[in-house]
Amino acid sequence: MANFQTHLNVGILVSAVTTLGLHTAGLVQAGQALPYFTLGVVGSLLPDIDLKTSRPSNALFSALGAVLAFIMTLPLTGRFLPLELALIWGGVFLSVRYGFFEIFSRLTVHRGIWHSWLAIAAVALAVTNIAYWLWRQSPELSWLAGLMVGIGYLTHLCLDEFYSVDLFNRKIKRSFGTALKLFSLASPWSSFVMFMAVLALWWLAPPADMWLERIQTESLVDLHGTFDQFREALNGAWTQVESWLERLLRSGQTVLGASAALD
C-alpha cells in the first residue's frame, strides 16, 4: 500500500508545518498542538473513505466509530453506570463500523463526490460544528479545527491529482481531473445533497466575525505585514524542528555514550 503511505507521510508533513505555523502565530497553544496535528492527518486520509474494500477505509470507519462512540458517551459519564456506558459505547461503535459503513459504501463511488471542493467544505464545516457544539471550544478554535481538517483533505486531493495515483499503486493517468473538481457532475444528486448539507452546516456554524475582521484589518490592508508574519511563522517552525533534531541527536549520543561506558 505504497500510496496510502504517501498520503499518510505528506499528510503528516503538511499538518506538522501548519500546526507549528499556527502555534508560532500565537493561535494555538503548545498543549493543543497534538489534537490539531491529528485533525490534519485524519483530514488527509479521509477522502478515500469512498473506497469500499480497502484497508484504509475499513480502518477509517473503525476509527470514526471509536471517535463517535467517545463523543456520545463522554458527556454521559456520571449519569450512567460504567457497564451501561460501555454498552452504549459498543452500540455506537458497532453501528457506525458495520451499519453505517455498509450503507455508505453502497451509496458512494470512488473519486465521486468525496473527491471535490464541495466535500472539503462539507467536512471542514462538519468538524467546525462538532468542535463548537460537542467539544465546547471557542468559535476561533472551532474554526481552526475545521481549517486543519480542510487543509489535510485538500492535501490529499492535490496529491491524487498531481500524481494520479490510487490506493493500489496502479498508475492511472486517466484519473487526472477526478480529484480536485468543484462538485461531481456524474452524480448530480449526491452533489445536490452535499451542497444542501454545506448550507445547513454553514448556518449552524459558530460566528466567524473575528476571522473576517482579522482578514480585513491585517491581511488585505497590510499585505506586507501578513507576508512578514508568514515568514516569521515558517522561521519559528523551522527553529522548532531544528531543536527537536538537536535533542534527538543529543539523546542518541547519550544512549551511545551509556552503552560505550557499559562495554
Ligand SMILES: [Zn+2]
Ligand atoms: Zn483519494
